[in-house]
Amino acid sequence: MKEILNQYKNTDMQFLRTIKSAVVIMGILLLTACSAPKVSTKLDAAKLPESFDMEKKEASAEAQPFIPLKTETFFKDPKLEELLKKAIAKNPDYLIMQERILIANSHLKVAKLALLPSLDLVADISGTHFGKYTMEGVGNYDTNFSQNITEKQRINEDVTPNLFLGAKVSWEADIWGKLSNRKKAAQQRFFASQQGIRLLQTRLLGDVADLYFKLIALDKQAAIYDDNLKTQEKALDIVSAQRSVGKATELAVQQFNAQNSNIHAEASELKLSIDQTEKALLTLLGEYGGKIDRSADFLSGHLEVLNQKISVDSIIHKRPDVSEAYFELLASNADAKSARAAFFPTLNLGGYTGFNSFSFSTVFDAGSFAWQLLGGLTAPVFNKGQIKQDFYVSNRRQEISFLQYQNSVTTAFNELSALLRRNEAYQDVLKYKMNEIDHLEIAVNVSNDLYLSGYANYLEIINAQKNKLQAELDFVDIQLRNANSQVLLYKALGGGIN
Numbered sequence: 001m002k003e004i005l006n007q008y009k010n011t012d013m014q015f016l017r018t019i020k021s022a023v024v025i026m027g028i029l030l031l032t033a034c035s036a037p038k039v040s041t042k043l044d045a046a047k048l049p050e051s052f053d054m055e056k057k058e059a060s061a062e063a064q065p066f067i068p069l070k071t072e073t074f075f076k077d078p079k080l081e082e083l084l085k086k087a088i089a090k091n092p093d094y095l096i097m098q099e100r101i102l103i104a105n106s107h108l109k110v111a112k113l114a115l116l117p118s119l120d121l122v123a124d125i126s127g128t129h130f131g132k133y134t135m136e137g138v139g140n141y142d143t144n145f146s147q148n149i150t151e152k153q154r155i156n157e158d159v160t161p162n163l164f165l166g167a168k169v170s171w172e173a174d175i176w177g178k179l180s181n182r183k184k185a186a187q188q189r190f191f192a193s194q195q196g197i198r199l200l201q202t203r204l205l206g207d208v209a210d211l212y213f214k215l216i217a218l219d220k221q222a223a224i225y226d227d228n229l230k231t232q233e234k235a236l237d238i239v240s241a242q243r244s245v246g247k248a249t250e251l252a253v254q255q256f257n258a259q260n261s262n263i264h265a266e267a268s269e270l271k272l273s274i275d276q277t278e279k280a281l282l283t284l285l286g287e288y289g290g291k292i293d294r295s296a297d298f299l300s301g302h303l304e305v306l307n308q309k310i311s312v313d314s315i316i317h318k319r320p321d322v323s324e325a326y327f328e329l330l331a332s333n334a335d336a337k338s339a340r341a342a343f344f345p346t347l348n349l350g351g352y353t354g355f356n357s358f359s360f361s362t363v364f365d366a367g368s369f370a371w372q373l374l375g376g377l378t379a380p381v382f383n384k385g386q387i388k389q390d391f392y393v394s395n396r397r398q399e400i401s402f403l404q405y406q407n408s409v410t411t412a413f414n415e416l417s418a419l420l421r422r423n424e425a426y427q428d429v430l431k432y433k434m435n436e437i438d439h440l441e442i443a444v445n446v447s448n449d450l451y452l453s454g455y456a457n458y459l460e461i462i463n464a465q466k467n468k469l470q471a472e473l474d475f476v477d478i479q480l481r482n483a484n485s486q487v488l489l490y491k492a493l494g495g496g497i498n
Contacts, residue, residue: 048409070496071490083212087284091204093200104193107186108187108189111183111185112186116171120167127159130160161359163359165354167353168350170349176341178346185332186331188328189331192327199495204284206495208281209483211284212294213484215277216294218277219274220476221476222270222274225266225267228469229260231465232256235448238451239458240253319412319494320494322412325404329398332397332398332400343380345377345378347376347377348375351373416493419489422485423486429482430475430482433475437471443464
C-alpha cells in the first residue's frame with residue numbers, strides 16, 4: 001500500500017513539475033512578446049475649417065447636415081437623367097466594378113470564417129508494404145506472434161492498410177486579435193470598394209453630363225453659323241447689287257465670297273465634332289450607334305447648396321474618394337495590429353474522432369473507434385527578424401494610408417472652395433458677354449446702313465459680322481464652361497443618383 005501511495009506521490013510531483021515548467025515557458029514567451037512594437041494611432045485628419053470661405057470671419061447661421069445629391073434635382077434635365085440611368089445600367093467599366101465588389105465581399109466572408117473552427121469529414125485509405133529490416137516491419141512481425149492479441153488484431157505482413165473514417169477539427173484561438181483584425185481589414189476594404197464604385201459612378205455620370213452639355217453647345221454653335229450665313233448672304237446680295245451699278249468693286253464681292261466659304265468650312269467641321277461627340281457618349285452608354293436625344297438649351301442646375309450654410313465636415317466626409325481613403329486607412333490599421341499579433345504565442349487546438357483500422361473487416365468494429373485531442377502553443381524565436389520587418393512594412397503602409405487620407409481631405413476642401421467661387425463668377429461673365437452680343441448686333445445693322453449711305457466701306461461690314469459671330473461662339477463656350485463647372489461641383493459634392 002505504501003508503495004502504491006509513493007507511486008501516486010511521484011506521479012503528482014512529476015505533473016507539478018511539468019505544470020511549473022509550462023508556466024515558466026509561457027511567462028518567458030509572454031515577456032518576449034511584450035517587447036512587440038506599438039501600432040500607429042494616426043486615424044484622424046487635421047480639423048477642417050468651419051466655412052469654405054476662409055476670408056469670412058463673421059458669425060454665421062448654424063451649419064446644416066449635407067443631404068446627398070440626386071441627379072434629377074441637381075441638373076434638372078429629364079433627357080440627361082435618362083442618359084445617366086442608361087449609363088448606370090449598361091456601362092462596361094461600371095459593371096466590371098460591381099463584379100469586383102462581389103469579390104471583395106467574398107474576401108470578407110473568408111476572413112469571417114477564419115475565426116471559426118474548421119471541421120472536415122475525412123475518409124482516408126492507404127496501404128504500405130514494410131521492409132523486413134524496418135522498424136515497422138519488425139514490429140509487425142513481433143506483434144503477429146504475440147500471445148496477447150486476437151486474430152482480428154493480426155496485421156497483414158504483405159500490405160498493411162490504414163483506414164480512417166471520421167471527422168477532424170482544428171481551431172486557432174484568436175487570443176491576440178490576429179484573426180479578428182484580419183476580418184476587420186477585409187471588412188474595411190469591402191466598405192472601401194463600395195465607396196470606390198460610388199466614385200466610379202460619380203465620374204461616369206460626370207463624363208456623361210460633360211459630353212451631353214458639349215453636344216448642346218455644338219448644336220447652339222451650329223445654329224449660330226446658320227444664322228450668320230444668312231446675314232452674310234444678305235450682305236453679299238447688297239454688295240453684288242452695288243457692283244452691278246458701279247458702286248462696289250469686284251474685290252468687295254470676292255471678299256464676301258471668301259468670308260462665306262470660311263463660315264461653310266467651319267460649319268462642316270462643327271458637324272464632324274457633333275458626330276464624334278455623339279459616338280463618345282454612346283460608348284459610355286454601352287451602345288453601338290444611334291442619335292442622342294438632347295435639349296435645345298442649357299437648363300439651370302439646382303444650386304441651392306450654394307445658398308445655405310452646410311457643415312464642411314459633413315460634405316467632405318460624404319465624398320466617395322474621402323470615404324474610400326478613410327476605410328483603407330482603417331484597413332491598414334487592422335493589418336498592422338494583425339502583424340503585431342505575430343509577436344505573441346499562437347494557441348492551436350484540434351483533434352479527431354472516428355474509426356481507424358488496419359483491416360477492412362474491422363473498420364466499423366467498436367475496437368476501431370478512436371479519438372484524439374490536441375493542443376499546441378507556438379511562439380516565434382528565430383524568425384522574429386522577419387516578423388519585425390513584416391510589422392514595419394504594415395506600419396509604414398498605415399502611415400501612407402493616413403497621408404493619402406489627409407491629402408484627400410485637403411484636396412476635397414480646396415476643390416470645393418474654388419468651385420463655389422467659380423460658379424458665382426460665371427454668372428457675371430455670362431451677363432457681360434450677353435451685353436457684348438447685343439451691342440455687336442446693333443453694330444452689324446448700323447454698318448449695313450452706313451455702307452448703303454456711303455459712310456462705311458465693305459471691310460467694316462465684314463469686321464462687324466466677324467466680331468458678332470465670334471462673340472456669339474464665345475458666349476456658348478462660356479455657357480459650356482459654366483455647365484462643366486456645375487458638373488465638377490456635382491462631383492466635388494460627392495455625386496449621387498436617384
